Amino acid sequence: MRTQRQVVDYSLQKRATLRELRTGRIGTYEACDASPYLMNAARYHGEQTDQRCPVCSRENLWHVHYIYGDELKQSAGQARRRAELPVLAMTYREFSVYVVEVCRGCGWNHLAEQFLLGRDGVTDPDPQHRREAAE
Template sequence: MRPRLVVDYGLAKRAALAELRSGQLTRADACDAQPYLLRAARFHGEPTETPCPVCRAEPLTLVRYVYGDELGRLAGRVTGTAELAAMAREYGEFRVYVVEVCQGCAWNHLSRSYVLGHEEPPSDP
């Protein structure tokens, strides 16, 4: 399972945290995870050892969502890493979005996205 077309949203995260620390962004605006996302983190997320950058009291949880034309009813579903490997063998191409969530203060941020699937990307002529 080799991710391709990886997009890292680290710069956006650093900008949001800088705005929060400077007072341009309120904590209520930064820590605004929807109840569905918090439930997904609690029941389907993968815990990390990385502390929340806002409250520093809770470790972050990673929630992975999958989207793609081939996925049908699976599109928009929360998926674990073990299931991603099986899906990568079954489907040609789909995108995975990884969201980091703090279950303590409700901080959430899109961390990265990437494409998986058994089809190789088109080669340039």
């Protein structure tokens, strides 16, 4: 997405959690604790990925996009379809997106990444126009 910025990737944390799971330092009941809300969000607003669940290896993971920001008012904290994000990015100046991966089979869930979207990130691709704006 064009206005995407300040991307934070959580794959290191995810690997650490999976390691703890494999060595038995945490139980599957802790790592696979997706709430009914998250399961519903995955079902109705999620995007299926082509990645297998790292815990049960039976189902593919789903990505759920949650949006947060003061401008969003009552929409803050809602799950949105990925296809809706570019429209929201042109509507609002700035908001955060949290991408949560979830397995609808075993309930594994983890924050995958976080980034900012919104009109404030739009850069004018036309240098001529940019020069005129600066004068």
